[in-house]
Amino acid sequence: MNVGTAHSEVNPNTRVMNSRGIWLSYILGIGLLHVVLLSIPFFSVPVVWTLTNIIHNMSMYIFLHTVKGTPFETPDQGKARLLTHWEQMDYGVQFTSSRKFLTIMPIVLYFLTSFYTKYDRIHFVINTISLMSVLIPKLPQLHGVRIFGINKY
Amino acid sequence: MERPERAAAALAVQPRANGCSGAGHGALRNGYVRGLSPPDTQINHIVHNGGLYKRPFNEAFEETPMLVAVLTYVGYGVLTLFGYLRDFMRQWKIEKCQNATEREEQKDFVPLYQDFENFYNRNLYMRIRDSWNRPICSVPGAKVDMMERVSHDYNWTFTYTGRVIKDIINMGSYNYLGFAQKAGTCQEAAAKVLSQYGAGVCSTRQEMGNLDKHEELEKLVARFLGVESAMAYGMGFATNSMNIPALVGKGCLILSDELNHASLVLGARLSGATIRIFKHNNMQSLEKLLKDAIVYGQPRTRRPWKKILILVEGIYSMEGSIVRLPEVIALKKKYKSYLYLDEAHSIGALGPSGRGVVEYFGLSPEDVDVMMGTFTKSFGAAGGYIGGKKELIDYLRTYSHSAVYATSLSPPVVEQIITSMKCIMGEDGTTVGKARVQQLAENTRYFRRRLKEMGFIIYGNEDSPVVPLMLYMPAKIGAFGREMLKRNIGVVVVGFPATPIIESRARFCLSAAHTKEMLDTALKEINEVGDLLQLKYSRHRLVPLLDRPFDETTYEETED
Numbered sequence: 001m002n003v004g005t006a007h008s009e010v011n012p013n014t015r016v017m018n019s020r021g022i023w024l025s026y027i028l029g030i031g032l033l034h035v036v037l038l039s040i041p042f043f044s045v046p047v048v049w050t051l052t053n054i055i056h057n058m059s060m061y062i063f064l065h066t067v068k069g070t071p072f073e074t075p076d077q078g079k080a081r082l083l084t085h086w087e088q089m090d091y092g093v094q095f096t097s098s099r100k101f102l103t104i105m106p107i108v109l110y111f112l113t114s115f116y117t118k119y120d121r122i123h124f125v126i127n128t129i130s131l132m133s134v135l136i137p138k139l140p141q142l143h144g145v146r147i148f149g150i151n152k153y
Numbered sequence: 154m155e156r157p158e159r160a161a162a163a164l165a166v167q168p169r170a171n172g173c174s175g176a177g178h179g180a181l182r183n184g185y186v187r188g189l190s191p192p193d194t195q196i197n198h199i200v201h202n203g204g205l206y207k208r209p210f211n212e213a214f215e216e217t218p219m220l221v222a223v224l225t226y227v228g229y230g231v232l233t234l235f236g237y238l239r240d241f242m243r244q245w246k247i248e249k250c251q252n253a254t255e256r257e258e259q260k261d262f263v264p265l266y267q268d269f270e271n272f273y274n275r276n277l278y279m280r281i282r283d284s285w286n287r288p289i290c291s292v293p294g295a296k297v298d299m300m301e302r303v304s305h306d307y308n309w310t311f312t313y314t315g316r317v318i319k320d321i322i323n324m325g326s327y328n329y330l331g332f333a334q335k336a337g338t339c340q341e342a343a344a345k346v347l348s349q350y351g352a353g354v355c356s357t358r359q360e361m362g363n364l365d366k367h368e369e370l371e372k373l374v375a376r377f378l379g380v381e382s383a384m385a386y387g388m389g390f391a392t393n394s395m396n397i398p399a400l401v402g403k404g405c406l407i408l409s410d411e412l413n414h415a416s417l418v419l420g421a422r423l424s425g426a427t428i429r430i431f432k433h434n435n436m437q438s439l440e441k442l443l444k445d446a447i448v449y450g451q452p453r454t455r456r457p458w459k460k461i462l463i464l465v466e467g468i469y470s471m472e473g474s475i476v477r478l479p480e481v482i483a484l485k486k487k488y489k490s491y492l493y494l495d496e497a498h499s500i501g502a503l504g505p506s507g508r509g510v511v512e513y514f515g516l517s518p519e520d521v522d523v524m525m526g527t528f529t530k531s532f533g534a535a536g537g538y539i540g541g542k543k544e545l546i547d548y549l550r551t552y553s554h555s556a557v558y559a560t561s562l563s564p565p566v567v568e569q570i571i572t573s574m575k576c577i578m579g580e581d582g583t584t585v586g587k588a589r590v591q592q593l594a595e596n597t598r599y600f601r602r603r604l605k606e607m608g609f610i611i612y613g614n615e616d617s618p619v620v621p622l623m624l625y626m627p628a629k630i631g632a633f634g635r636e637m638l639k640r641n642i643g644v645v646v647v648g649f650p651a652t653p654i655i656e657s658r659a660r661f662c663l664s665a666a667h668t669k670e671m672l673d674t675a676l677k678e679i680n681e682v683g684d685l686l687q688l689k690y691s692r693h694r695l696v697p698l699l700d701r702p703f704d705e706t707t708y709e710e711t712e713d
Contacts, residue, residue: 008409008410008411008412008413008418008430009411009653012649012650012653012654015653015654016654019222019653019654019655020216020217020219020222020655021217021219021222021223021225021226021655022222022226024219024222024223025222025223025226025227028223029230067269068269069267069269069270070269070270071233071269071270071272071273072270072272072273072274072650073270073271075415078267078270081267081270
C-alpha cells in the first residue's frame with residue numbers, strides 16, 4: 001500500500017495517462033456524457049453539443065489544471081505537491097504523446113460542436129471562451145505559472 | 154529466434170528445472186498450450202542468445218485485455234467520484250469524520266495534515282483494509298492460525314471476536330524451503346544456543362558484538378555461495394541501504410532496474426551517486442545506458458565515471474521474473490562495470506542445490522562482484538549478507554554503516570541460519586535439504602501450469618516460486634482477499650499505487666512445505682473464486698519476449 005514498493009517510480013501520477021487503454025476510456029467517457037445529455041428531452045442538439053463541450057472543458061480544467069499534488073503520499077517528500085496533474089505528467093517533459101492527445105481532444109470536440117451548432121454566434125462565443133480556458137494552461141510557457149497567485153498553495 | 158522444430162529437439166536434451174528429475178506432470182514447455190495451434194504459428198520463447206543460456210528462459214507477461222483496462226479505469230473513476238462525495242459530506246458534517254483532523258481552534262493555523270495526500274488512503278484503502286495487517290498467531294509455515302477480527306464501521310476500527318481461525322493454507326509467507334517450523338533440528342539447535350548465549354548481543358560488530366557464531370556463520374556463507382569471504386548483517390533492508398553508500402559515492406553511476414526493491418533504491422539515493430534506470434530486464438536498454446555512460450561520461454564535465462555499478466535482483470518479487478544474468482554478466486565484462494546482485498528471493502529457491510540464481514544459470518560466482526542476499530526468505534531467520542572478494546569484504550567490515558552502528562545478529566537466529574544452511578548443503582548428513590529444493594521446484598512447475606491451464610493471467614518466469622495472479626480491478630482486490638480467507642487460504646494482494654494503475658495482483662509464494670494435497674485444495678478454491686469473480690482473463694496469447702519493442706517513450710526523472 002505504499003507508493004514505490006514494487007516500482008522505482010516515485011510518482012505514479014506521471015504515468016497514468018500513458019497506461020494501456022486510458023485514451024480509449026477517455027473517449028468513451030466523453031461519448032457517455034454526450035449520450036446522457038442527449039437523452040434529456042428538452043435540450044436541442046446544438047444545446048447538447050455546447051453543454052458537452054462546456055462540461056468536458058470544465059472537468060478537464062478542474063482535474064488537470066486546478067487539483068494539485070497526488071492523492072497518495074509519495075516517497076519524494078512532496079516535490080509534486082504544488083504541481084497540477086498537467087504539470088506532473090511525464091515529469092514535466094513537454095510535447096509527449098499523452099500531452100498531445102489531451103491538447104487535441106478539446107480542439108476536435110470544438111470542431112464538432114461548431115458544426116452541430118451551425119456556427120451560431122452565441123454558441124460560438126461560449127465555446128471559444130471555454131476552449132481558450134482549457135488550451136491556454138497547456139502551453140509550455142505556462143508550466144508552473146500561477147497568474148495573480150491564484151491556486152499557488 | 155530459432156525455429157520451433159530445432160528448439161523442440163534442443164529442449165529434449167535440456168536438463169529439467171533446477172536439475173531435479175521431475176515427476177513429469179506433463180509440464181508445459183515454453184508456453185506451448187497443447188492442441189491449441191499448429192507448431193509453425195506458435196510463438197517461440199526460447200532465447201538462445203549466442204549460447205549464453207544453457208536452458209530455455211521462459212518469461213511471459215500477458216498484455217492486459219483492453220476491456221479489462223477500460224473497466225478498471227471506470228472502477229477507479231467511480232471510486233474517485235464517491236470519494237469526493239464522501240469528503241464533501243464529511244466536511245459539511247453530514248457524515249462523521251473518523252480520520253485524524255485538527256481541532257477547531259487550530260483551523261486558522263498552517264494545516265497540520267495534507268488532506269489531499271490522504272485521499273486514496275481514506276476512500277480506497279480503508280474500504281479493503283481488512284485484507285492487510287492480518288494478525289497471525291502461530292509459526293508461518295505451510296499452515297498458519299489467524300486471529301479473527303470484524304469491523305462494524307467499515308474498516309475504520311477492528312475488534313477481535315476471540316476466535317482463532319486455524320490451519321489456513323499459507324500462500325503469502327516467503328517460506329520457500331519450509332524452514333519456518335517450530336519443531337525440528339533447526340529449532341532444537343537454536344534453543345540450545347539461546348540457553349547458551351542468550352537472546353541479545355547488546356553491541357555492534359565493531360565493538361563487543363562479534364561472536365564466534367558470527368565468524369562461523371560468515372565462513373559457512375562464503376562456502377555456500379562459492380565466494381572468498383562474506384559478512385552478515387542484522388537486517389536485510391539495512392544490508393542494502395547501508396552498504397551501497399559504502400561502495401559508491403558522488404561521481405559514480407548506478408544503473409538500476411526499473412522494478413528494484415525499495416531498499417536498493419534507498420541505498421542508491423543515500424549514496425549520492427547518479428542513478429539511471431533501465432527498463433525491467435531489458436538488456437538493450439541496459440546496453441544503451443552503458444554505452445552512453447562510457448561515451449559521454451559525467452553530465453557537464455564529461456569526465457569518465459569513477460565506477461559504474463549495475464543493481465539487479467535475482468527474482469523480482471512483484472513480477473516473478475528472473476534476471477537475465479548471463480547477458481548482464483556479458484555486458485558487465487564488455488563495458489567493464491561492476492555488478493551488485495540482490496538475491497533476496499532467489500537464494501535457496503533457485504538452482505539444483507539451492508545456491509541461487511548464479512547456479513541456476515550455470516555461471517561462476519566470481520563474475521558477480523557483490524553477491525547480496527537475505528536470510529529472511531529461504532532460511533527462516535532474519536538478516537542479510539554480502540559475499541565477494543576478500544578485499545571487498547574486509548573493506549566493508551570497516552566502512553559499512555551497518556557494521557559500525559547496527560547491532561549484530563542475535564545468536565539463536567545465527568544458529569537457525571547455520572543449521573538450515575548446512576541442511577540445504579547436505580552437511581548435516583541427511584538429504585532433507587536436497588529434497589526440499591526439489592520439492593519447491595516441482596511445486597512451482599505444477600502450480601504455475603495448473604493456474605495457466607485454468608485460464609488466469611500469471612506473470613513471470615516458469616521457474617520462479619513467486620506467482621503473481623492478475624486481478625486488475627480495484628474491487629476484485631478486496632473481494633479476492635476476503636473470499637480466499639473465507640475458504641481458509643491466506644493470500645497477499647497488492648494494488649495501486651504500489652503497482653501500476655491497471656496491474657493489481659494477488660501474489661502467491663510457494664513453499665517446499667506445501668504438499669500436493671495442499672496445493673490441490675488451494676487450486677480448487679482459486680478456481681472457484683476465479684469463476685465467481687470472473688478472473689480468468691487469459692487468451693493464451695503470450696507476448697513474445699523478443700518482439701517487445703524497446704523505445705524511449707518513458708521519461709524518467711533525471712538527476713543532474
